[in-house]
Amino acid sequence: MPYQTAVTVRAALPPDRVAEVRELLGEAGRKGTAGELFPFAEVPGIHFARVVLVPEGPGGAAAGMPPSVVYMGEVDGPVEAHLADLVRTAGDGLDRVFGHCAGYPAGGSPAAARIDWLRSHCLPCAAYYVNTVGRGRQQIEQEALLREAIEEFLDRNGADLAATSPAEIRAAVQEYVRGRADLAWACTGSAPPPLGWRIRQVAHLAGVPLAGLVLLPFGVIALPVWAVLLRRHERRDVPDRARPGHDRIRELAGCEDFVAQNPFTAVGSVKAGPFRRITLTTVLFVVDYGVRHVFNRGNLAGVKTIHFARWLFVDGKQRVIFASNYDGSLESYMDDFIDKVAWGLNAVFSNGQGYPRVRWLVLDGARDEQAFKNYLRCHQVPTQVWYSAYDTSTTRNLDTNARIRAGLFGRLGPAETEAWLALF
Amino acid sequence: MTTPLELDDIQGLVTRGYRTLTSACFLVLAATGPAVAARTALGRLVPRVTNGLAEPSDTAVDVALTSDGLRRLGLETYGLDGFPYEFVSGMTDPDRSRFLGDVGENAPRHWQWGGPAGPPVHVLVMLYARDGQRLQQLETEARQDVLAGGAFTETVRLGTTELSGREPFGFRDGISQPLVEGLSKAGAGGDQVVRAGEFVLGYPNEYGLLTDRPLLPPRYDPVGVLPRAPEGGADFGRNGSYLVFRQLRQDVEAFREYLDVQTRRPDGSSDPAAQEALAARMVGRWPGGAPLVRAPRYDDPALATDNDFGYFTTDPDGLRCPLGAHIRRANPRDSLDPRPGSADSVAVGRRHRLLRRGRPYGPDATGDGPGARGLHFVGLNANISRQFEFIQHTWLDNPNFNGLHDGPDPLVAPRLDHRATFTEQGRPVRTRRLGLPQFVTVQGGAYFFLPGLRALHYLCTAAPAGGQP
Numbered sequence: 056m057p058y059q060t061a062v063t064v065r066a067a068l069p070p071d072r073v074a075e076v077r078e079l080l081g082e083a084g085r086k087g088t089a090g091e092l093f094p095f096a097e098v099p100g101i102h103f104a105r106v107v108l109v110p111e112g113p114g115g116a117a118a119g120m121p122p123s124v125v126y127m128g129e130v131d132g133p134v135e136a137h138l139a140d141l142v143r144t145a146g147d148g149l150d151r152v153f154g155h156c157a158g159y160p161a162g163g164s165p166a167a168a169r170i171d172w173l174r175s176h177c178l179p180c181a182a183y184y185v186n187t188v189g190r191g192r193q194q195i196e197q198e199a200l201l202r203e204a205i206e207e208f209l210d211r212n213g214a215d216l217a218a219t220s221p222a223e224i225r226a227a228v229q230e231y232v233r234g235r236a237d238l239a240w241a242c243t244g245s246a247p248p249p250l251g252w253r254i255r256q257v258a259h260l261a262g263v264p265l266a267g268l269v270l271l272p273f274g275v276i277a278l279p280v281w282a283v284l285l286r287r288h289e290r291r292d293v294p295d296r297a298r299p300g301h302d303r304i305r306e307l308a309g310c311e312d313f314v315a316q317n318p319f320t321a322v323g324s325v326k327a328g329p330f331r332r333i334t335l336t337t338v339l340f341v342v343d344y345g346v347r348h349v350f351n352r353g354n355l356a357g358v359k360t361i362h363f364a365r366w367l368f369v370d371g372k373q374r375v376i377f378a379s380n381y382d383g384s385l386e387s388y389m390d391d392f393i394d395k396v397a398w399g400l401n402a403v404f405s406n407g408q409g410y411p412r413v414r415w416l417v418l419d420g421a422r423d424e425q426a427f428k429n430y431l432r433c434h435q436v437p438t439q440v441w442y443s444a445y446d447t448s449t450t451r452n453l454d455t456n457a458r459i460r461a462g463l464f465g466r467l468g469p470a471e472t473e474a475w476l477a478l479f
Numbered sequence: 480m481t482t483p484l485e486l487d488d489i490q491g492l493v494t495r496g497y498r499t500l501t502s503a504c505f506l507v508l509a510a511t512g513p514a515v516a517a518r519t520a521l522g523r524l525v526p527r528v529t530n531g532l533a534e535p536s537d538t539a540v541d542v543a544l545t546s547d548g549l550r551r552l553g554l555e556t557y558g559l560d561g562f563p564y565e566f567v568s569g570m571t572d573p574d575r576s577r578f579l580g581d582v583g584e585n586a587p588r589h590w591q592w593g594g595p596a597g598p599p600v601h602v603l604v605m606l607y608a609r610d611g612q613r614l615q616q617l618e619t620e621a622r623q624d625v626l627a628g629g630a631f632t633e634t635v636r637l638g639t640t641e642l643s644g645r646e647p648f649g650f651r652d653g654i655s656q657p658l659v660e661g662l663s664k665a666g667a668g669g670d671q672v673v674r675a676g677e678f679v680l681g682y683p684n685e686y687g688l689l690t691d692r693p694l695l696p697p698r699y700d701p702v703g704v705l706p707r708a709p710e711g712g713a714d715f716g717r718n719g720s721y722l723v724f725r726q727l728r729q730d731v732e733a734f735r736e737y738l739d740v741q742t743r744r745p746d747g748s749s750d751p752a753a754q755e756a757l758a759a760r761m762v763g764r765w766p767g768g769a770p771l772v773r774a775p776r777y778d779d780p781a782l783a784t785d786n787d788f789g790y791f792t793t794d795p796d797g798l799r800c801p802l803g804a805h806i807r808r809a810n811p812r813d814s815l816d817p818r819p820g821s822a823d824s825v826a827v828g829r830r831h832r833l834l835r836r837g838r839p840y841g842p843d844a845t846g847d848g849p850g851a852r853g854l855h856f857v858g859l860n861a862n863i864s865r866q867f868e869f870i871q872h873t874w875l876d877n878p879n880f881n882g883l884h885d886g887p888d889p890l891v892a893p894r895l896d897h898r899a900t901f902t903e904q905g906r907p908v909r910t911r912r913l914g915l916p917q918f919v920t921v922q923g924g925a926y927f928f929l930p931g932l933r934a935l936h937y938l939c940t941a942a943p944a945g946g947q948p
Contacts, residue, residue, distance in 0.1 A: 202884075209908055221907045298691070304564045308574040312872070315879055357817045384578070386864050387873045393686075394827050395817050424686045449879040476908055477796055 056246045057131035057191040059102065061365045062138070063178040066156035067121040070111070076124055076155055077108050080439035083148065086313055092148040095442035098140050100131035100192050103363060103380045106152060106440040107320050112374050120324075120370045124152055127320075127378055129363040131191045134177060135170075142169045149173070181336070181375075182343035184364040186450050188351040189248050190457065195445055198456035201241050205232070205459065206479055221472045229464060241460055260348050284330055285416060292326070295409030299432035310437045312384055314446035316362065318438040319388065320378045321431065322369075323407040332372050334416075335406035339366050342403065353454055357395035360388070360450055366403065375407065382449040389428050397421035409433070482682050484531070484661040484675055488718040488931045491529035492541040492605065493679060493859055494662060496653070496836050500539055500607035501642040502614040503838050505724075505855065506621070507592055508602040508631040514553040516630035521552070521602065522939035523624040530932055538617045539607040542935060543722045543927035545569065548601030552938055554715075561693030562928070565863040566721060570926050571595060578868060580876040580893040585921040591726065592635040592923040600634060600925045603724065611641075635923070637726065637855055639838040646839050647729045647852040648758070648890070648918075651768035655786045655810055657832040670825045677861055678834050681708075681717035681931075685830045690861045692716025704937040718931025720859045723833075723867045725924040726840075727891070728853040734758075734918045741912060760903055761889040763804030771800035789813035791820030797904035802881040805890045808874040814881075831869050833858040853922070863926060891919045 068076060083092035083106070090096060095104045105127050112120025126149075130137045142149065149169065153159045156176075160168040208231050209216065209224075216224045232238045247253065267274075311317050325331055346355065346364075355361050364379035381388050392400050401420035405413035411427055413420040421427040445453070455478050462475040486494060497503070510517040521542070529539040544552070546559060546567045559567055568575060571587040571594060581587060587594035604621055608614035625631055646652040657673040658665040661682075665672045676684030680692040694712030695705070708714035735754075742753035755778075759765045765778035772794045773782050791813045794800055800807060807814070810832070815824045836859060841852035860866035874880055875888040878899075887894070889901040899915040930938065 206911065210911055210913070213908060213910060216908060219907070224907055298560075301564050301567060305568065305574065308564075308578075312574075312578050359816065382879070383877070384869070384872050386869050390827075390830065390865065390869070394830070422686065424684075424688060425691050447878070447885075449882075451882045452879060452884055455882060473906065476906075477904065479909055 056189045056194065056248050057100065058189060058248045058252050059185045059191070059363070060130050060132065060134055060137065061180050061183045061363070062126070062128040062130055062134050063180065063365070063367060064126040064138075064153075064173050064176045065109075065123050065178050065369065066153055066159070066176045067116070067123050068108070068155055069157075070116065070122060072155040073108065073110075073122050076152060077439070079151060080106055080108060080124075084310070084438075084440040090442060092151065093145045093440055093442070094148075095128075095145065096444070097144045098130075098137075100137070100140070101442070102129040102131075102192055102195075102444050103316075103318070104128040104130075104442045105318055105320065105378070105438050106148075107378075107436050107438055109322050109369075109376065109436055112322075112324055112370060118373075120373055123369075124156065125376070126152075127365070129185075129380070131193075135174070138170045138173045139166070142166050142173070178367050178369065180343075180365045180367050181339035182346060182366045184346040184355055184361065184379075185351065186355075186362050187353050187453070187457070188347075189245075190453070192444055194245055195448070195453055195456070197240060198453075198460045199445070199448065201232070201238060201463075202456045202459050202479075204235065204238060209479060221469065221476050224476060225467070225472050232463065241463060244461070256347070259344075263344050281334075282415075285334070286414075288326070288330055289405075289413060289415075292405075292412060293409075294412045294426065295430065295433070296426070297409075297433055298429050304432060306437050307432065307435050310439060310441070314443060315449055316380055316382050316443050316446060317385060317388070318378070318380055318441045319385065320376070320436045320438045321434040322374055322376050322436055323404070323409075323434045324374050325372060325406055326408050331406045335375070335403070336368075336372070338402050338406070338416075342366070342399075353450060355396070356399050358391050360391060362450055380443065382451075385431075389431060393421050393424055393427060400427075404430075407434075482661070482675070484679065484682070485718055485931075486531035488933055489531040489679060490541045490720075490929050490932065491531050491535065491539050492722075492836055492857075492929065493720050493834065494531035495534060497535065497539050497607045498642065500535065500537075500609055502609070502611050503605070503607045503639045503642070504614060504618060505637040505639075506604040506606070506618075506625075507600055507634045507637065508604065508625065509598045509634050510548065510551040510601045510630060511632050512628075512630040514551060516628060517601075518552050518939045520625050520628055520630040522936075524604065524621060525932075525935050525939055527621065527624070528932060528935060535607075537609050537613055540617070540621065541605040541607075541929065543603045543605070543724075543929040544938075545600050545602075545925050545927055547599055549928065549938070551601050554938065559693070561691065561695075561716065563691065563863060565868060566926050566928065570723075570924050575868075579871050580895060581921055583893060583895060584917065585893045590921065590923045593925045594923070598632070598634045602631065603722070603925075603927050637840065637923075639840045639855060642838060645766075646854055647731050647841065648734055648762075649766045650758075650762055650764065651766065651783060652839075652854075653835055653837075654764070654768055654784050655806070656834060657829070659834070670822055670829075673829050673832050677829070677832060677866070678720055678859055680719050680861055681706075681714060684861060685826070692719070700937065700941065702941055704933055704941045706933065715930070715934050715937070717934070719934055720861060720929045721863050721867075722927040722929045723856070723858040723860070723863065723924075724927060725856040726853065726922040727856050728851050728920045728922045730918050730920070731852055733916055737916060737918075760801050761804060761901060763800045763806035770806070771804070775799040789820070789825075791824070795819070797881075798906065801901070801903045803883050803886045803889060803902060805875075805888055808877075808880055808888055809870060811874065811881075831866055831874075833860050833866055833870065851922075853919075856924075859929065889915055893917060893921075 107125050109123045109125050111122040360382040362380040367376050398417035401413045401417045404410045411420050411423040459478050527540045528542050529535050593600050606617050608617050658671050660672050660675045674685050676682040684690050693715040694708050700713035705713040706717050738754040738757050739749050742750045744750050764770050767778045767783050769779040769782035772788050789812045813820050813824045815827045836857040838855050842850045858867050876892045878885050878887045885898045885900040894917045901912040901915050903910045
């Protein structure tokens with residue numbers, strides 16, 4: 056049972072290469088090309104992957120916000136192994152995209168040189184949400200197969216089984232699964248993640264509150280000062296009333312709604328000055344702690360449709376990139392944000408320029424429905440190249456499949472057995 | 480606080496479905512002449528347009544325009560920016576088609592009207608009358624108003640069958656309608672009442688905010704025909720609504736055939752009662768209207784128009800009414816996250832409602848084949864993306880709705896490349912029906928704007944021609 060890593064490789068792009076790379080990505084991402092340039096399907100352990108062009112920030116390269124090309128993957132296991140896999144299977148695509156960037160190893164260089172270059176351009180996440188920590192791609196695929204096999208068994212034998220008890224039906228299913236060599240793995244539970252990783256998680260779980268305890272006296276003093284400063288900043292904020300142009304929406308919509316999930320990529324500038332930078336750094340630190348230790352079982356503060364999400368600082372914390380993979384349409388995603396987790400969105404994004412007006416860091420903001428939707432569309436970047444390893448499955452489907460597997464063997468009471476059968 | 484609705488400026492179709500006007504037809508028009516001529520021609524019809532005040536006794540007329548239609552009448556350069564993207568790009572834009580499931584058999588290129596191959600769609604004239612004779616007379620007069628002079632041509636005349644309250648598959652239709660705040664039926668209140676701004680522009684919506692709408696610089700309306708918006712500007716949108724029109728052909732024979740084949744007795748004979756029960760499970764109501772959550776075993780005439788029920792308490796697992804049934808999708812009531820069964824859940828649902836004003840058609844009512852039957856679906860809403868498109872994409876067409884696998888709406892959804900499965904939850908185990916055929920096919924449609932009467936008047940008489948003040 057592997058842990059899931061967020062890999063981000065970002066490299067500045069010379070401004071005169073932007074148009075060329077945009078066209079290349081458009082070509083590579085065209086539906087129906089089966090990922091010729093980026094055959095992500097052949098990279099082991101990949102859940103989702105994308106290559107996007109992040110435009111320059113206000114002021115461009117001179118202000119330290121150059122245009123860049125960014126690869127992002129949600130993968131099983133460590134970064135190094137993934138980069139090696141990536142170079143082996145998608146080396147050509149990487150060459151053609153990152154070849155425009157300074158210092159990329161010239162053609163004919165050994166794979167190790169490319170891996171090193173990619174490694175040196177990796178960015179850490181400020182916060183990283185995984186729907187269900189530890190659920191690897193292989194497990195997802197196996198559990199989907201298991202569900203389908205049992206469904207077909209129930210279809211074939213439904214008439215005979217209808218007259219029997221739930222426990223007898225479950226026993227018949229168990230016997231069927233035991234008899235299939237390709238499902239032998241299902242007779243045991245899934246293995247835990249590597250020990251070292253688990254130790255690091257526990258250390259993080261305990262270490263952060265301990266450090267917080269030490270810093271508490273400073274916090275008590277700082278908090279009122281911070282609150283006063285916050286309100287002062289919030290009153291001075293200038294919400295951006297811009298609506299996204301129809302051409303822009305068309306460009307974004309052209310990359311969406313092909314499969315059960317969608318990618319979302321956005322970039323925004325952090326409001327000027329140290330106050331917002333420090334606030335956002337702190338908020339994202341708290342978010343990261345929350346998603347690692349609290350919201351790590353399929354539910355991000357009420358929103359259950361997100362597979363992965365990440366926030367990262369770029370350009371010396373002048374800008375933030377947000378990227379996620381979610382079920383359904385952008386409209387339903389944004390509605391979920393507004394209806395269920397507006398406070399959380401506000402706490403992060405109100406530190407970004409142009410966000411709808413927020414009070415006390417968490418109030419209002421996203422509740423201004425159309426201003427919020429306009430803000431997201433205005434900051435969204437077309438996800439030109441995007442791959443999903445299980446593009447017909449929602450998070451709820453994955454959860455059902457996992458529960459089928461978890462309840463297949465082992466002791467269940469009568470009510471639990473009934474509930475287990477209701478999963479089909 | 481409730482803002483009183485300006486019923487004298489709102490078109491009648493928003494306020495009522497004209498149930499007593501059982502005859503109806505819809506004329507789809509394309510402007511052929513210059514803007515001025517089109518405005519004059521439409522202007523002759525405008526005085527006939529029914530407002531929302533009193534129930535019309537004999538006839539009613541409503542008029543709606545597509546974004547192309549508004550452009551043709553001269554609103555282009557200054558008005559269209561305020562309209563939402565979905566409306567301006569139109570129902571047949573390739574991204575919209577993919578989103579709405581209008582691909583394969585449903586693709587606009589196969590449509591009878593409104594598709595890329597046919598003539599453009601600019602204006603929809605909706606005519607209602609108490610009987611066929613009055614409708615004929617109204618139709619003659621309306622045609623004279625708008626077609627004489629050659630500014631418009633009639634692309635298609637969409638006839639309807641006499642309104643009987645049943646749709647072609649045999650089910651009572653239109654039982655569940657949102658109660659609109661400010662209209663008489665909503666008087667009692669309760670959590671079924673939806674803010675007027677969800678259906679009419681210019682009033683607070685379910686977020687307590689005004690939906691974006693086209694606001695014109697005041698200099699474009701020097702005489703002050705249009706109301707002034709609180710945000711500033713002449714409000715072209717106020718009292719208007721977006722009208723979603725879809726001609727949905729219902730393959731009644733295929734539906735009956737499917738029900739028959741699925742429910743034959745072991746000896747091969749047909750089982751009408753089982754057919755009806757299967758159909759009811761696909762719909763979620765019995766043909767007579769009784770909801771399955773209330774009447775799981777047989778149709779109950781006493782519950783024919785029952786609409787006062789939820790799912791969470793009575794049937795969270797779909798044992799009475801399957802989780803994928805049509806009415807559980809079109810209006811999930813109290814089964815939505817967060818906290819199903821709570822007022823919060825119902826509140827989320829209120830942001831995704833439609834006023835349905837459709838009429839059944841066929842046979843022989845349109846050019847859609849001699850035996851074709853179906854529904855001229857008409858839905859009114861203030862936010863096409865959050866209401867109509869959301870319901871279509873996230874609920875009806877969604878194969879993963881309610882945690883299902885491969886389970887789009889068993890009745891109305893396109894099958895696409897998904898394996899369409901209808902699952903009836905049951906104890907001890909569910910029944911799956913694989914490879915569900917497609918029963919409903921889109922034959923035409925467009926996104927229209929149903930303006931307020933002052934806006935309609937402005938468009939035909941006072942708007943500066945050619946977009947220049």
